[in-house]
Structures are given as structure tokens and as C-alpha cells.
Amino acid sequence: MTTNYSIDCNTGSMGNKYYIMVDKDNRDIRRExxxxxxxxxxxxxxxxxxxxxRKGHSYVIAVSEQAVNDEKFLSILNKYDTQVKKFVWCYIRFEKPDGFRYWIPEEDAVKMKNELENNESIITVSIDYINDQ
Incomplete structure (x- = not known):
């Protein structure tokens, strides 16, 4: 039996967030x-x-808005050819067609999490309200 879910994603309340991706073997930029x-x-x-x-061969490091406007911070990134990128926190709520909310079988949750995290623009996925039956 297949269960269909609708996904409600709200990104508007979190504001702008920033990150850099640093090669896992590049300790110099982290040290600097x-x-x-x-x-x-x-x-x-x-x-x-x-x-x-950890995302592939890199670490994702969240940085402050203060940092993205700081000349010294930006000069360090420039030295290592690293760019600041924006991200949003996205809260996903699963709803069954009958309107029952916040419920997803663990098997479906793990499958969706793995599929989403294979997308390079998605950093991490957390699932709540898993039905373990």
C-alpha cells in the first residue's frame, strides 16, 4: 500500500543564514x-x-552575518578561493491525505531523508514524529 504525503515547507520565518564549504583536508583556512x-x-x-x-569531501561551516560583512574574514576566504553562500532552514511537515499531521513511518522517513541529502544543495535533514509501528 502506498501512502501519499503533502509537504508544507515554511522558510520565511528564519531569515538569511550563511555558510562556507571547506575541504576536509584544508586545515589552513580553519586555522586562519x-x-x-x-x-x-x-x-x-x-x-x-x-x-x-560533513558533505562529501567538505565541511559545511555556518557563518554569521557579521562575518559576511567583515573585510578581514572575506580576505581570508578570498585567499583560499572560498565563497560565502546563503541557506535557509526549512521545516517540513508531513500530512496524510486524511489531514492527520506529524506522522510518517520510519521506513518512509529514512528513505526521504537519504534522497534529500543526496541533493548537493541540501545540507542536512532531520525527521521528527516517526511512527515506529
């Missing part, structure tokens, strides 16, 4: 960013669930 933050006494890197996520 940490040193720059200490010298400038600024928080360029945001500690969050998106900080340090």
Missing part, C-alpha cells in the same frame, strides 16, 4: 579563521547543528 576571530574578537563561525557537517 580561528586566529582571525581571536585577533578581531569577533564571532564569525556560528555554533549550530549546521556547523561542521
Amino acid at each position: 579563521l580561528r586566529k582571525g576571530m581571536e585577533e578581531e574578537n569577533k564571532d564569525w563561525i556560528i555554533s549550530s547543528s549546521a556547523t561542521g557537517i
Whole structure:
């Protein structure tokens, strides 16, 4: 039996977020960013669930809006040919056709999570409200 879901995705309430992707083997840029933050006494890197996520051969590092407007931060990125990119947090709610919300079988959830995370523009997926029956 197949269950169809509609997906309601709300991105409007989260504001702009920024990230950089750094090759997992490039410790120099990470070292220089940490040193720059200490010298400038600024928080360029945001500690969050998106900080340090491994995506292929890179780490995704969330950065602050302060960082994307900071000349020293941008000069470090330029030195390593790294660009700031925007992302949004997207909350997805699954609804069954009968209107029952917040329910998805674990098998379907894992399958959707894996499919979504194979898309290079999607950083990470978390699933809540799994029905384990």
C-alpha cells in the first residue's frame, strides 16, 4: 500500500543564514579563521547543528552575518578561493491525505531523508514524529 504525503515547507520565518564549504583536508583556512576571530574578537563561525557537517569531501561551516560583512574574514576566504553562500532552514511537515499531521513511518522517513541529502544543495535533514509501528 502506498501512502501519499503533502509537504508544507515554511522558510520565511528564519531569515538569511550563511555558510562556507571547506575541504576536509584544508586545515589552513580553519586555522586562519580561528586566529582571525581571536585577533578581531569577533564571532564569525556560528555554533549550530549546521556547523561542521560533513558533505562529501567538505565541511559545511555556518557563518554569521557579521562575518559576511567583515573585510578581514572575506580576505581570508578570498585567499583560499572560498565563497560565502546563503541557506535557509526549512521545516517540513508531513500530512496524510486524511489531514492527520506529524506522522510518517520510519521506513518512509529514512528513505526521504537519504534522497534529500543526496541533493548537493541540501545540507542536512532531520525527521521528527516517526511512527515506529
